[in-house]
Amino acid sequence: MSRLGSIGAKLYNGEIGYDFVAKRKFWYGVSILITITAIVGLAVSGLNMGIEFKGGAVFNTPKTSISAPQAQEYAEEASGHPAIVQKLGNDTLRIQVSELDTAQATEVKNKLAKDLNMPAAQLDAELVGPSWGAQIANKAWTGLGIFMVLVVVYLAIAFEWRMAVAALIALIHDLTITVGVYALVGFEVTPGTVIGLLTILGYSLYDTVVVFDGLKEGSAGITKQTRFTYSEIANRSLNATLVRSINTTIVALLPVAGLLFIGGGFLGAGMLNDISLSLFVGLAAGAYSSIFIATPLVADLKERDPQMKALKKRVLAKRAAAAARGESPEDDGPEQRYSAEDDADDDGPVPGAVATAGAPVVTAPRGGRGRGRSSERRR
Template sequence: MSKLGNLGARLHRGEISYDFVGKRNNWYSISFLITITAIVGLVVNGLNLGIEFQGGAVFTTPNNMSVSVAQAKEYAHTASGQEAIVQKLGNGSLRIQIAGIDTSKSDQIKNTLAKDLKIDSNKLAADLVGPSWGEQIANKAWEGLGIFMVLVVIYLAIAFEWRMAVAALVALIHDITITTGIYALVGFEVTPGTVIGLLTILGYSLYDTVVVFDSLKEQTKDITKQTRWTYADIANKSINGTLVRSINTTVVALLPVAGLLFIGGGFLGAGTLNDISLSLFVGLAAGAYSSIFIATPLVADLKEREPQMKALRKRVLAKRAQAAAEESAATDGVARDESPDDTAPALAGRRVPSMARGRGRRRAPRKHR
């Protein structure tokens, strides 16, 4: 943990960093593929809506039933003519949910089901939901989600700016699409608890996004008065500065949710926990991802389209190019100063006569006749 803390401190001080914004096209591509997969799952499989949204009946048996879940499914299908969702509760009772049936036929289905289960029909509890009431609940859920989105955009536009509001909205739509797509792919039932989970993870996703946006807003107050950093550079610094914090809060939030989903819903068989735990688990992970890889890089893309930011980018790049040229010239000068005499290479390839050869061969004196 101390190493992770040291890493967070170094990231916050800018000693090390990862280029999240520079590689934003990679993150956009990954998110696009995941979103397309989620949409295909929604189109092909659709959502397994609970009776609260499409109407139906829930029958609960007495405790310690000896009938298996598979047998109860078969009995419910025979009585209603439709597929049923059967869950075994902790006290040994069975929860038999049949969606999309007419409430006028509920008594007949109840009597047939009680006969097959070999229990008194009075001991078989029945909760009925009419289709019109279920449709009303579904419409109210969509209205609540839409109002939530509008309020979020208005708040972020006032507190920060409209570009950050747009980026946050895109990140929220990204998180909702992925979460609902996972529900369609795995076939978990969508209940009011699922809607509560969705609203919860949207708030959590906004929390991570607002933390980065607040840091970005603080660091870009007088950005046009300097020529050292572009807007994308400061956006990347903001992500790195809050990265370890986002990871820590996400992991801490995911641990209890993972316990609900994998231990409570999977190992212990408490299927009623799946509707809310899956939305929380997938949504928390998607929200942490979108706040780092989608929202802030998208803000940088939108901001750098402004004329002021374009001019700033040109000045920063020009200054960096000038500094690189001066450094290269200084390096070349040092290299020339430290090199040997320039005449040495020229003389190295020539045959230099030796001392004896320079004096020439001594000749004997000529005799005069």
Template structure:
């Protein structure tokens, strides 16, 4: 840990660093490839929408000795549709089957009672209409749109419009990757998933704003100096906040990973997957985009300005002049030795 702290301090002071901005086209390529993969997965496989969005029935049974895998087979035979079965803490089962109306639900309930060897009256059946899920989705889209607009306005006022655009692109990048992962792994999309997607927006924006704040401070009155270009100061800002971003992300990912891999995987609490996967992927994508996408995009937009182009020319010209002066000084330092060698050569010739 002390070594990591030492590295972080050296990064912050600018003693060491990695050229994130200089290799930005590599990161752009990686992000474009990942985004295209996510979009293709979404288009080909689609999302596995939960019962809240498709409509159907949810059956809750009393304690039974039948395993969830066997109950899944019984439910499929009774309804003709794939079922999602979850083991409850009291030993009962929660069985979700989409696309069932009232008559079909009553028939399936009776068959399940016989297969599971429980009384039909003890099985609770709830019908869920797709309109409720549609309302949630519409409200989520509305909330997402309002959030994006407010983010752009705030960042444009607090920083500048270039940073606002870069942050917006990074947010869209994170959401696209998260939704694409859901399409790839086939996890069920429920209202919990929607809540998780909205939650990661704040996490994604946090690291970006931290880097932008450091960049704003380091580039204040940037045109009054000729030591660094805008891209070099931007790269220094990323390196200065790198360890902090990594530490913050790891600390946030640990409890989410526990929900995803222990709760959803080992304990088979499937409902935890709804929100934990979106949080896990979104947190990781947010940390990545703040370093490799958002700030390099700001650099690309900023260095198009005439003032930044002029600054770059002045910085490079000064460095060239300093380098040439250093060469001249080295030649002058070597001159006495050269003269001495020349005189020695002439003296030797006269002796001959």
């Protein structure tokens, strides 16, 4: 078994683990700081909307030796508006000029063809109206709203409302960060960007739902024991899927990083930047939120429940009593399933509970009510 596989097995069995839930306030602070930075960047810089949303004209040149910066200068002089120029693989240029109507586009085309020293007939021009981009944006917002509602309903039915709320907050967190990065970096927002934003929603939920499923199973019958709190079980569920989450995120990020840094950056295929940046940032933010935001939020919300508050008091009281006697929680004997009779003397463990500070390492449940108990317990 590889070293990473060995670490994953130990995390799953509760032999080692990082207490994400106990340190949640620190990670909440980090998330709030990142989110505020993204919002400030969005408010100050705004989004660099593409021509599809603002309207304008796109000019495609034949093969030319003129550089992209020189063509950009010519386009801005001819139009009086900012221009975006991309050099394509066959030495042709794609020139975008926003906020042009039909008459202006024709005039700019003639001036630009003269500056580029080519016949105007060879300069292909396309006029893009802003209404098309507005339709895309409206449909994207509609799709996003429907998606959010369906997610909340599904999680509330399949799990519980607290998990639905935590997942929704994590999704909003991921979208805010991704949009904020676009504002700070200044990349153009195109329909490809919208597609990327909608795509990352599923990735953002994937790891979160896996952890929630383990948490639901591990917390079944939790109030029938006094060895572990809800937060400790939540932490174990998170640690059990940690290596899996990291591996799947890295595998997903590698091809996207290739598109962004090699295709868009090194090779200069700027059209790849719009979708690849949203995917890259969204995937990274989704993995972060599923580990540091969603599950700790569920634990926070759940610990407000009166039953969980009472359970936590019983757990802490029992540990304090055991510490006063110089005993450890393991002295109560091996793990067993919950039963109503076991509630008083706490023979039952939490399935999948995590070893945390002051708590024992969890082993697999064993059958037999009296088997393995100390003679003092049997008396």
